[in-house]
Amino acid sequence: MFVSSTLRIPLVLLLIFFVTTVAFAAVHKEVIIEDNGKEMRVATFAGNVEELLKQEGIKLNPGDKVTPGLKENISEGSKIVISRGFDVNIILDEEEYKTVKTTEMKVKDILKNAGIKPGSNIIVKPSLNTVIKEEATIDVTRIITKEVVTKEEIPYETHKKRDGMLQKGKTRIVQKGARGIKELTYRVTVAKGKVIDRELVKVRVLKEPVPEIVAVGTQNTISRGGNRFRYKKVMDVIATAYTHTGSNTATGKRPGKGTVAVDPSVIPLGSRLYVEGYGFGVAQDVGSKIKGSKIDVFLESRNAALKWGRKRVKVYILE
Structure with a gap:
């Protein structure tokens, strides 16, 4: 074409x-x-x-x-x-961690991009699903759980046993007590450097305690001159001596061999006594210097009283 x-x-x-x-x-x-x-x-x-x-x-x-x-x-x-990215300031355990520029809006996504993995071991404010659209601050608190091991002493028990060979009112340590040691394991929860929970999870005994055994005297008789006498109480006292003063005793009797001056709040007047080194007597007198665990025995002469002097003796309050 x-x-x-x-x-x-x-x-x-x-x-x-x-x-x-x-x-x-x-x-x-x-x-x-x-x-x-x-x-x-x-x-x-x-x-x-x-x-x-x-x-x-x-x-x-x-x-x-x-x-x-x-x-x-x-x-x-x-x-x-x-x-457009906006600034979010992240506070970790009350200390400034970092400021990130982000376009993420959910708190959990912002933290993830900042290298903080959301989980059950952190507390976040505002909450993970909160939407943020402008500059803000996220407060993150890590919950740290760890085991702490401590040691404690275990107190020992005291066991008492009756001893008929020991004078009533006296005690004697048969076996000395010793404390034991135990190991305690705690599960401790820490937030912001402070302990918020402490749970005992395990106890292990490292050393068993040794009980203290104490013999308690039950013997309440003494033998003197071939005769046995029952007593209610035995005491260690300081004994001095006195002689005639020309006055009767506090109970109105003339002092003589066997008269003993006592503190009535300790040994009631009228109590029958046996004083070591002195013999039998009766609590019949008081003295201004006889207070507490002190007694004053009567002797017939000044020389005898001076010779007695001051000595520690046992006094038995007879039944």
Whole structure:
């Protein structure tokens, strides 16, 4: 088929126009940019997100996030969302840990990106699912559980046993007591450097205590001159001596051999006594210097009283 040259030129021009129009339509597009919540529509020839942002003079700062990614292609009607990072200050155990710039909104995601793994061993304020949209502070408290081992003494018991060979009122240590040792294991929970819980989980005895055994005297008789006498009480006292003063005793009797001056609050007047080194007597007198565990025995002469002097003796209060 023959086409004249005159007709050929307009056809070529028409073809060029068509191709150009199609190409223009293919690269020219209208897209939406949402920058931190604010939307704008732009016409662009950019092929991907990075080119588009460069074209529009939009800069990304550290911590900012763009969706889709910078290398992703764009087409007619594409929507590019820019989330601007904001500062979140993280306090760990009451000390400043770090400040992060983030676009994450949930507390748990912010912590995860900061290298803190949420779990049962931490307390977080605000709570993990709280949404944060602006600068804020997250307080993180680590709950640390550890075992602490201590040692304690175990007190010993005292066992008493009756001893008929020992005088009544007297005691004698048969076996000396010794404290034992035990090891205690506690499960201790610590938060912010303070113990918030302490639970005893194990006890191990390292050394058993040794009980103290004490013999308690029950013998209440003494033998003197072939005769045995029962007594109610035996005492260790300081004994001095006195002689005639020209006065009767506190009980109105004339003093003589066997008269003993006592403190009535300790040994009642009228009590029958046996004093070691002196013999039998009766509590019949008192004295201004006879107080507490002291007695004064009567002797017939001044020389005998001086010779007696001052001595520690046992006095038996007879039944």
